[in-house]
Amino acid sequence: MTASPPTPPGPDDGISRRGLLGLAAVGGAGLVVGGAAGGALAASVAGAASGSGSTTRYDFYGGHQAGITTPAQDRLHFAAFDLADGATRDELASLLADWTDAAARMTQGLEVGETGAVDGSPYAPPEDTGEALGLPPSGLTITFGFGPTLFETAEGVDRFGLADRRPPALEPLPRFTGDALDPARSGGDLCVQACADDPQVAVHAIRNLSRIAFGRASLRWSQLGFGRTSSTSTSQVTPRNLFGFKDGTANLKAEEPAEVAEHVWVSSEQGPDWMVGGSYLVARRIRMIIESWDRVQLAEQEDLVGRTKGEGGPLSGGTEFAPIDLDATDADGTPAIAADAHVRLAHPDVNGGIRLLRRGYNFVDGNDELGRLDAGLFFLSFQNDPARFVTVQRSLARDGLNEYLRHVGSAVFAIPAGVPEGGSIGDALLA
Numbered sequence: 001m002t003a004s005p006p007t008p009p010g011p012d013d014g015i016s017r018r019g020l021l022g023l024a025a026v027g028g029a030g031l032v033v034g035g036a037a038g039g040a041l042a043a044s045v046a047g048a049a050s051g052s053g054s055t056t057r058y059d060f061y062g063g064h065q066a067g068i069t070t071p072a073q074d075r076l077h078f079a080a081f082d083l084a085d086g087a088t089r090d091e092l093a094s095l096l097a098d099w100t101d102a103a104a105r106m107t108q109g110l111e112v113g114e115t116g117a118v119d120g121s122p123y124a125p126p127e128d129t130g131e132a133l134g135l136p137p138s139g140l141t142i143t144f145g146f147g148p149t150l151f152e153t154a155e156g157v158d159r160f161g162l163a164d165r166r167p168p169a170l171e172p173l174p175r176f177t178g179d180a181l182d183p184a185r186s187g188g189d190l191c192v193q194a195c196a197d198d199p200q201v202a203v204h205a206i207r208n209l210s211r212i213a214f215g216r217a218s219l220r221w222s223q224l225g226f227g228r229t230s231s232t233s234t235s236q237v238t239p240r241n242l243f244g245f246k247d248g249t250a251n252l253k254a255e256e257p258a259e260v261a262e263h264v265w266v267s268s269e270q271g272p273d274w275m276v277g278g279s280y281l282v283a284r285r286i287r288m289i290i291e292s293w294d295r296v297q298l299a300e301q302e303d304l305v306g307r308t309k310g311e312g313g314p315l316s317g318g319t320e321f322a323p324i325d326l327d328a329t330d331a332d333g334t335p336a337i338a339a340d341a342h343v344r345l346a347h348p349d350v351n352g353g354i355r356l357l358r359r360g361y362n363f364v365d366g367n368d369e370l371g372r373l374d375a376g377l378f379f380l381s382f383q384n385d386p387a388r389f390v391t392v393q394r395s396l397a398r399d400g401l402n403e404y405l406r407h408v409g410s411a412v413f414a415i416p417a418g419v420p421e422g423g424s425i426g427d428a429l430l431a
């Protein structure tokens with residue numbers, strides 16, 4: 001875990017108008033934090049310096065991609081892309097190289113391209129769309145992934161000569177009890193997760209990557225998220241989901257490197273080689289029927305979760321971070337944590353020791369025709385084998401919360417390791 005001292009880009013670094021404005025706004029106190037591993041320190045350093053984290057800059061290049069163990073930022077724009085009909089392997093390679101270059105710049109608070117939003121020819125469309133001009137880096141991380149269909153379509157077509165490169169673990173997810181999936185909100189050849197402390201910075205990232213992809217790939221679906229529903233660092237306060245409960249208490253944290261290595265990063269024994277140091281991302285758009293939930297008594301809400309609503313402590317006793325005692329009983333002998341409580345069924349002890357690194361976000365996308373908010377949790381988890389998610393999700397088939405949940409979107413992606421400076425996110429896969 002490394003943190004560099006503040007290093008405002010010098011004139012030779014291609015500093016942009018946006019970079020200048022951003023640095024001016026923070027008195028030159030921009031902070032650079034080393035890569036994906038820079039997580040916890042980033043939060044504390046940024047918090048100490050600015051109180052908001054908005055001046056934090058995470059390295060784009062490094063051993064692991066940023067945006068996994070990085071302290072979860074407040075905002076998300078997630079996008080799944082499909083390659084264009086007839087796109088070639090060379091076009092895929094050039095797209096990933098162009099995306100890498102743009103992502104490396106945007107995460108440092110720089111504009112896309114050398115001439116950016118306003119310094120190019122007045123007779124050509126600008127290289128950068130401009131809405132992030134003057135905004136600081138805002139802790140932006142951009143994380144890229146490859147879906148199963150990139151390797152082979154559902155019809156078995158190997159468009160890019162990648163079928164034999166597909167990791168055996170990268171299967172489309174099986175169907176789960178209660179799934180009500182919308183194909184238009186599921187799947188995708190490629191994914192981009194943009195997280196930032198400013199929604200405009202996250203949206204700017206996806207919009208510009210989308211524009212760069214024009215003719216080679218197009219958006220299949222995307223999701224905005226506000227209010228993280230997880231902590232990925234012990235330095236963060238546990239946030240709340242739209243059921244009003246603290247979410248992320250028992251999550252894997254960056255400060256547990258041995259556990260992160262065991263559960264999140266693909267090891268050389270697991271392979272394939274090009275995935276070592278990477279991970280797998282599962283995305284589930286989970287609609288929460290909050291109008292029904294809001295009519296449930298407090299004690300029942302707590303029983304369904306298995307934790308208190310205020311403090312977030314387990315119903316087996318203790319404060320928020322007290323270990324859950326699945327064997328504890330009340331005076332009358334009933335289990336303190338109900339048989340269908342969410343935290344019992346998701347707990348490592350009933351799932352062969354599996355832990356997931358959860359990194360989801362709340363969403364509200366307007367309302368449906370019945371006047372109910374289209375609200376929920378955009379669940380994101382990183383693990384070194386999607387089968388781990390499958391095990392936990394199957395255990396949750398008996399979850400009492402299910403009465404108030406509908407899984408409406410689903411996707412899985414291979415997240416390659418990070419790349420050294422000058423490399424492209426597609427290098428290992430396409431080598």
Ligand code: HEM
Nearest residue numbers: 241245246247248249250251286343346347348377392393
């Ligand atoms: C909208 C849907 C969901 C809601 C509202 C929800 C809510 C919660 C809450 C309140 C907690 C307790 C606090 C914590 O330890 O983080 C929790 C824990 C957890 N949840 Fe969920 N969750 C949802 C979906 C899922 C899904 C889909 C999975 C995985 C398949 C999952 C896996 C877990 C795990 C592994 C824990 C920690 C259990 C432990 O070790 O104590 N959750 N969830």
